[in-house]
Amino acid sequence: MATFNLVLDTRVVKKNNQYNLSIRANIGTKQLYIHISKMTKEQYHQIFVKKTMDKQSIEFRKKCSDLVTKSENIYNEMHPFDPKRFRKLVLGKDETAPENSLLLHNLFNRFTDSQTSLKKRTIDHFNYSKSVFHKYKPDLNVLDLDSKFISQFVKYRLDSGVSLSAVNSSLRDLRRIINYFSNEECIIPKNYKYPFGKGGFSIQNFFPRKLVMSNEEIKSVIELDDFDSKEQEYARDIWVMLYRCNGINFVDLFRMRWDNIKGDYLIFFRKKTETTRKNNVKEIVVPITEDLKKLIGKIGVRNSPYILGKLQDGYSESSFENKNHKWKKILNKELSVISEKLNLSVPLRLKNARDSYASTLRRAKVSKDDIGDMLGHANSIVTEHYLASIDMETTFDINKHLL
Incomplete structure (x- = not known):
C-alpha cells in the first residue's frame, strides 16, 4: 500500500521562516519526503488552503498536482522499488525516467551507447533511422507504435520517394530497438502490444532488380588503356581488382593485408560478417590468377602491411570509416568519367563490381551454389535473391517470343 500527498514539511525550518514543500510518500511502513520547493506557512496557506486564484498560484498548484500523479505512476512501474532512483525520477534528474526513457529517440541513444561492440557504420545507421522517425x-x-502507425509511416516514406528497401532498413532498426528494450533491458511495459510479426506489421523482404553491364561492357572497362590521368587509371584498376577478387566490396580490399595471401590464394573474411552471430560464416577464397597477380603487383604497396597501403596498424574504427569513405568518393568520381567515356549502360561504381x-x-552457366560459395553467401536462399535481382537482361529473351 502506498499513498502520496503534498505537504509542508515543518520538521525543519529554513531561512526566512521557510519550510520544504514536499511530496510525502507513505510506502508500507516507510515514509519518504521529496522536496520540490520552499515557502512560508503563510504562502502555503494562501496557495493550497485558501486557493488564491491568481494565474501564478493556479499554475503552481497544477505543477505540484502533476508531480504527485507522476510519483504514483513511477511507483507503479518500479519493480523493485528503489528510493534513491525514485527520488531522481520524480524530480526529473534521471534521464531514464519512464516518460523520457520511452521516447523513441532516447531509446535509440540508450541502445547505441550501451552496445560497445557496434561498428561506427552500424551506429551511424541507427542514428539515421532515429532521425527519420523523429x-x-x-x-x-x-508506446504509440502499433501496426497502424507503422503502416502510415511506410506510406508516408514511400510517397516521399524513398525506396522500399530504405524504408525496410529503418523498420529493422526500429524492430531491434523494441526487441532489445522488451527482452533484454526490459523497460518497455509487458502489456505493450508488439507491432511486428504475427497479427502485426510484416517487414517485406525486398530485393530490387539491378541493371548490370553486358560482358562486352565489362571487357571494355578491363581493356581500357586511354586515360586522362594516373588517378583515373588507378580507379579503373581498383574496380577490376574488386571484380577479379570474387566481386568483393571495396571495404574488404581497403583493409586487405599482404599476409592474406596464402600460396596461390587470397583468403579473408568479409568485414560485413565478422561480427555476425551466425555460426556458418565463410572465408572468401580467391584464386590468384595471372591477371590478378599482375594487378596486385601494379597497385600493391610493398612497404605497407596493407596491400593498398592506405592504412597503418592500430587504426581506430572511426579513422577507418573516414578513410574508407574518402577513398570511395575519390575513386567513384574517376569511375564516373570512365562511364561517360565508354558510354556504359550502367554507371561504373565500385559497388557494381560485385554485380x-x-x-x-551466371552467363557462363556456373551453378548458383558455386556462385554463392565464391560470393561468401551463407546459404543458397541469399544467392537466389541476389541472382534474381541482377538478371534483368533475360526479360528481353523471354518477351522476344511475343507476336
Whole structure:
C-alpha cells in the first residue's frame, strides 16, 4: 500500500521562516519526503488552503498536482522499488525516467551507447533511422507504435520517394530497438502490444532488380588503356581488382593485408560478417590468377602491411570509416568519367563490381551454389535473391517470343 500527498514539511525550518514543500510518500511502513520547493506557512496557506486564484498560484498548484500523479505512476512501474532512483525520477534528474526513457529517440541513444561492440557504420545507421522517425513525429513514444502507425509511416516514406528497401532498413532498426528494450533491458511495459510479426506489421523482404553491364561492357572497362590521368587509371584498376577478387566490396580490399595471401590464394573474411552471430560464416577464397597477380603487383604497396597501403596498424574504427569513405568518393568520381567515356549502360561504381562478377558467372552457366560459395553467401536462399535481382537482361529473351 502506498499513498502520496503534498505537504509542508515543518520538521525543519529554513531561512526566512521557510519550510520544504514536499511530496510525502507513505510506502508500507516507510515514509519518504521529496522536496520540490520552499515557502512560508503563510504562502502555503494562501496557495493550497485558501486557493488564491491568481494565474501564478493556479499554475503552481497544477505543477505540484502533476508531480504527485507522476510519483504514483513511477511507483507503479518500479519493480523493485528503489528510493534513491525514485527520488531522481520524480524530480526529473534521471534521464531514464519512464516518460523520457520511452521516447523513441532516447531509446535509440540508450541502445547505441550501451552496445560497445557496434561498428561506427552500424551506429551511424541507427542514428539515421532515429532521425527519420523523429522527423516524421518528434517526441514519439514507443508506446504509440502499433501496426497502424507503422503502416502510415511506410506510406508516408514511400510517397516521399524513398525506396522500399530504405524504408525496410529503418523498420529493422526500429524492430531491434523494441526487441532489445522488451527482452533484454526490459523497460518497455509487458502489456505493450508488439507491432511486428504475427497479427502485426510484416517487414517485406525486398530485393530490387539491378541493371548490370553486358560482358562486352565489362571487357571494355578491363581493356581500357586511354586515360586522362594516373588517378583515373588507378580507379579503373581498383574496380577490376574488386571484380577479379570474387566481386568483393571495396571495404574488404581497403583493409586487405599482404599476409592474406596464402600460396596461390587470397583468403579473408568479409568485414560485413565478422561480427555476425551466425555460426556458418565463410572465408572468401580467391584464386590468384595471372591477371590478378599482375594487378596486385601494379597497385600493391610493398612497404605497407596493407596491400593498398592506405592504412597503418592500430587504426581506430572511426579513422577507418573516414578513410574508407574518402577513398570511395575519390575513386567513384574517376569511375564516373570512365562511364561517360565508354558510354556504359550502367554507371561504373565500385559497388557494381560485385554485380558484374556474379552476372559474368551466371552467363557462363556456373551453378548458383558455386556462385554463392565464391560470393561468401551463407546459404543458397541469399544467392537466389541476389541472382534474381541482377538478371534483368533475360526479360528481353523471354518477351522476344511475343507476336
